[in-house]
Amino acid sequence: MTSINVNGKVHDLGDVPDDTPLLWVLRDQLGLTGTKYGCGIAECGICTVHLDGVAVQSCITQLSEVGDSKVTTIEGLSEDGSHPVQKAWKQHGVPQCGYCQVGQMMMAAAxxxxxxxxxxxxxxxxxxxxxxxxTYPRIRAAIKTAAKEMQTR
Ligand code: FES
Ligand code: FES
Known part of the structure; x- marks a missing residue:
């Protein structure tokens, strides 16, 4: 049985094939739909999550590559939207349509x-x-605001 550690919790995945992209494990097996699908070929960054704190593209990361690493998704970045990046995104009103924004925040946080x-x-x-x-100018401004808060942690 394959298991995976996501947002601090270990999940048994049963017989999910080893070559399943992490993106679909998160969305379809675990119901963590905050992580979005865009290109499927590591060209857009929309599906970005953290693997042991490092930003990776979940559309091209196979389940077999995750192993014992800890996965963090937007649902686990903070429980209540209080991560400095999430707060800065709200403060600057960064999103427009919003579709890319989870990936943007996960990349910025890493x-x-x-x-x-x-x-x-x-x-x-x-x-x-x-x-x-x-939304690039607002993303840049929000990152600088988040950076200031993270410096004082
Ligand atoms: S969906 Fe575009 S980088 Fe993964
Ligand atoms: S694609 Fe619409 S906010 Fe980025």
């Missing part, structure tokens, strides 16, 4: 764990997620 004071160039370099609504 970046801020290793870079506590990202420059515009850092943000532009690491935040390669696509937003068809063009």
């Amino acid at each position: 970046m801020l764990e290793s870079n506590h004071d990202p420059s515009d160039d850092d943000i532009d370099g690491e935040m390669w997620n696509i937003c068809r609504c063009g």
